[in-house]
Amino acid sequence: MTTMTTTAVPPVTVGEPRTARARRRAGRRITPGRVIGWTILVIALVGTIFPFYWMVKSALTPAADIVGDAGRLWPSNPTVINFARVLGLLSPEETRAAGGSGASINFALYVWNSIVYCSLIGFFQTLFCAMGGYAFARLRFWGREGLFGVLIAALMVPGIFTLLPNFVLVRDLGLLNTVWGMVAPSLLMTPFALFFLRQFFLNIPKDVEEAAMIDGAGKIRIFWRVVLPMAQGPLITIALITVVWAWKDYLWPLLIGRDESVRTVTVALGVYLQQSPNTQPDWTGLMAASTLSVIPVALLLIFLGRRIVESLNFTGIK
Amino acid sequence: MTQLGLQRTAPSRLAAPRMPRPRGDGRVALLFIAPVLLGFAVFYLYPTIRGLWWSFTDYSLLAEPEFVGLENYVAVLTDSEFWNSMWVTLCYVVLNVGSQTVLALVLATLMHRLTRSVVLRTTLLLPWLVPNVTVGLVWLWLLDTNLGFVNRTLDAMGLDKVGFFTNPAFAIPTISGINTWAFVGYTALLFYAGMLQIPQDTYEAAAIDGAGELRTFFRITLPLLKPILALVLVVSLIGSFQIFDTVAVTTKGGPVNASRVIYYYIYQQAFTYFHMGYAATMAILLVLILGVLTFIQLRLLRASESQLA
Missing domain, CATH: 1.10.3720.10 (MetI-like)
Structure with missing residues (x-):
């Protein structure tokens, strides 16, 4: 995230005259409208991130804790064993012990x-x-x-x-x-x-x-x-x-x-x-696997975020 | 988006003076376009013709197609399951495109008026970059009836648990909500890009005249954004009609077909029952419906152009 903030200068402000910027700065007073606006933006931001947070949190939860930790914001016994088993690093016996079905998952x-x-x-x-x-x-x-x-x-x-x-x-x-x-x-x-x-x-x-x-x-x-x-x-x-x-x-x-x-x-x-069984899906394993499907695009966004965001301007509109 | 692009390039091509050339670049050009032409012929043109042909046949994937005239069309148009799927899809499209567009407009306006943060914009885009299958899975877990975070929270607040995917009345609203979550950031960024094209002085003039934010939005932003708004609506609508992944992962069309959207029904007919001819017929009808919708929307778009001359 930090690389993005330092390298990414918003494109619009680049060519903007200083006076216009200064004027906008001057207009930045705290008004009820601004507070409501920022509140909505923050809610949107949290709403965007939370499902991903929950995915990662569940992936780090041992299968045995899935019920106990269902209402907790942080796994009581964080573990990477779910990643190990969905990556096919464990033997079938170990996988079954960790809450998997034992079927080959790689x-x-x-x-x-x-x-x-x-x-x-x-x-x-x-x-x-x-x-x-x-x-x-x-x-x-x-x-x-x-x-x-x-x-x-x-x-x-x-x-x-x-x-x-x-x-x-x-x-x-x-x-x-x-x-x-x-x-x-x-x-x-x-x-x-x-x-x-x-x-x-x-x-x-x-x-x-x-x-x-x-x-x-x-x-x-x-x-x-x-x-x-x-x-x-x-x-x-x-x-x-x-x-x-x-x-x-x-x-x-x-x-x-x-x-x-x-x-x-x-x-x-x-x-x-x-x-995985309908009555009790292997949620911890599924969330570990889901996390693996998100990591590559998240990396793309971190390193090429600015390019992707700006590409929208021209693929979507022009 | 592309339709507009075509319109934009056409006049400029006519206006440009044609440079006299002694000879064309025929041979080189053939070399350059050969891969593209091959791809088009084999994977777009040929299947289109084949699909059209299948719609007039009884074809089970195992035996050769057998000509049956208009039988498939009659069967599809009198098939209550088909109409049910169309109705379900329409409900989904209205809920999804409606909520997505309104929320995206709100977010885009707030970003436009409050901040230029690239971090905020990239974060809002993340759900759009994630596979729909993953989005479906994560929400399937969040909304799980017994252990899901949402129902746990409702329970803790003393409210009744909701069967988001298991209650027929909730299935489609839930799925459309999930996809609104996935696509709202992307849509907001498209609107935001459009808003940046509105001259800043318009806003300064409005501010000097003492217009409030709401008034500014309805009198300046919205009218000047209309062409882009219409464009984004066309694209979202067409995309929304083609929902498949989220349904395939979460409800598989259930409970009792309450969320069996048209793509899923076509998929089932083709690959579960092997009714290729029947599936191809439905696909053609879908193409026609989408074509008509696009045409109507583009007419509306043309009518609303030239606001920012």
Whole structure:
């Protein structure tokens, strides 16, 4: 958190004239309105954080204390044994003793599978959509606008519609329970990434490319050596958004990657809940596993928070 | 969001003078767009055509599809379960989008008027970055009837425990509340970004004229935010219609179908009963409904543009 506060200067105040800032400072008197406003913001902040706090607190509670500690804000006997057992570090006997079912649970593997899934999609989708976006923005070829319109129309189709036939396609190709089957539909393109990157390439000045062209560089060379380095910011932004979305994916990996060897964190959480008895779910283990699914995105937010927050300004609105 | 973008780029393309070029970049361009085209053809175009075809067939995943004409459409439109799912989804969408939008507006306005804190904004965004499955699980635990924190607290206060997921009347409101929690920060940040585009002098003028905060909000912020408000509403509405993960984790459509939303029903028909043709038909009807809704909203959006000229 501290790194974020020190590096992150709110973008809006940067170009603002000093006088306006000073005037706002001067206007900061304590009024009933301000008190109510801040109270609401603090409630929102606490309301946002508390469920995460409760998740971590329950993950640190020994299974035997789950009833006794249900009303306490702090575990009476904090332990990391729940993390150890969901990460598959304990023997089946030890797991059963710690409150698990003894069934094989290996979140170390599932987190790794999720990382592979997200990285493949994030990297290749960004690369291919950057190439496509550049072509649609800058290169001249027959039918460019029409083709782009058709590709973008895919944005209107809800996921479930293509999901059913895509499942059958992946099955017929024999790619069920393989990484390639899982990443295939999002590896080459999504209409959103293509649209976003084309939009960016449309807005950068042509001068640099033209200078490079006069120097005799070919289109491909210009793209790799000149355009991609200039587009670093938007490329990272779109890769980040893609990775976060892939991390959250549930339905598609659930259909394609049921097998343990390729199971992602979200699918594993669902399976874990199903395996544990309905009457008395293994809450401490489930919360430890949930915590593991939050840590990577929380880290992203801590290190890249400012970039993510600012990316909203341009993906959401512009 | 993208619809607006398309409209924005179209005129500029027409206005820009076309530079005369001796020859096009056909070959290089083909190389550049080949991956994107392949992805589109195989995973968007082909399945769309296939899905359309299936909606006219009886297809069980095991045997080949068999043409049955409009039978699926008739069956879906007369299926009370389908209408129940649509009704449940609609209730969810109204509750979720309604509460989310109002709360997000409140939060965005407060941030806009009180603070520029990046820490506050990033914290509010955290639930949006977390998988919906995790959100569902954490709330399933918080709202557990016997041991959950919320019911423990209600109990301690001498109130009755609430079966948030087990009482049919509460299932949908609970799930929509959970997703409001998950998405309100994100929505608030979108509104906040929109508010930053409103010129500061408008507010200073209002302050000089002695307008209070409430008046300023209703007379300045809200009208000038309208285009973004409409845009965010379109996106939230479409997203909200596609709720699946939270339901799949918490209630599995229960109790007695009280929370079986349309995505979940399609999923069940396709992968529990293997009625692919039937599921594809419902998916097409959903596409049509979403298309009509988007169209109406975009018309409203266009009508409300040009407030900040």
